[in-house]
Amino acid sequence: MRAMELNGVGGPEVMEWGKGPDPAPAHGEVLIDVVAAGVNRADLLQRRGMYPPPAGASEILGLECSGVIAELGDGVRDWRVGDRVCALLSGGAYAERVAVPATQVLPVPDGLDLAAAAALPEAAVTVWSNLVMTAGLHAGQLVLIHGGGSGIGTHAIQVATRRGARVAVTAGSDEKLARCAELGASVLINYRERDFVEVVRAEQGLGGPGADIILDIMGAAYLSRNVDALAPHGHLVVIGMQGGVKGELNLAALLGKWGTVHATNVRNRPAVGTGSKAEIVAQVRGQLWPAIAEGQIVPVVHAELPITEAAEAHRLLDGSGTFGKVVLRVREE
Helix, strand or coil: CEEEEECCCCCHHHEEEEECCCCCCCCCEEEEEEEEEEECHHHHHHHCCCCCCCCCCCCCCCCEEEEEEEEECCCCCCCCCCCEEEEECCCCCCECEEEEEHHHEEECCCCCCHHHHCCCHHHHHHHHHHHHHHCCCCCCCEEEECCCCCHHHHHHHHHHHHCCCEEEEEECCHHHHHHHHHHCCCEEEECCCCCHHHHHHCCEECCEECEEEEEECCHHHHHHHHHHHEEEEEEEEECCCCCCCCCCCCHHHHHHCCCEEEECCCCCCCCCCCCCHHHHHHHHHHHHHHHHHCCCCCCCEEEEEEHHHHHHHHHHHHCCCCCCEEEEECCCC
């Protein structure tokens, strides 16, 4: 099959649309004819040699895809050949076909374009597992989302507001903040011009001044300031390290707020069991997917490019001009 090859590690130019091994579905897996693949920052890190796939996973880039089921592995009962689906992967989306556990597959709602559906699985699973399952998101809370214009951010705004929370976001331009407001954010912080700690501390969370939940993509650079921005009993959930991996944590400040710091990722979770990808996908399908099917939560796609232009897609995501996801089209529907 055709697949994205990496000629070493480095910049976008190391990617080449070449050939890869033909996958076959193992027990409990389905084989998907890929229509589109979502682009994530994890792909950029893997391309640079900084985020290898888990043991046994495909070496091919790509953590989410959409397409049509082409073949069922032994033991699969809930899916049929020809079903339109999207899927959460540990790797392999930048290819014509991919095998994935059936427990990580989601149906594409009627009327939703398959390319747009490719933008959903990673964001939906990341947001749901962190905001809801880890931090206990509920109505009335104040949630601070760093990088409101990112693929994760645009999805998180919609999930949090639909569950009755107030949303604060940071972004690097007023244009992005205006679009975040259209999605439901009400506290808009241009981090180039305002101190998010001061802004959020002036707001009232359920626990007191500050944010009840902070969803953070920056890591070390924001660690101490995020703790300062927490409301009492608040949860800081770190899901990215764009600002570095080592930071100083003021335990006295955290203890004084009865605060909690979580650091999580999706890719290295087990396939099944407590806290697994299967458990998260099941919750997403049962509790979040109806809102997506009804159009209450929508995928936000900045650009769709052919898979042969994957290098340009990576350059787009490396820049600061995107709002929402970038999607690679592998084949026509």
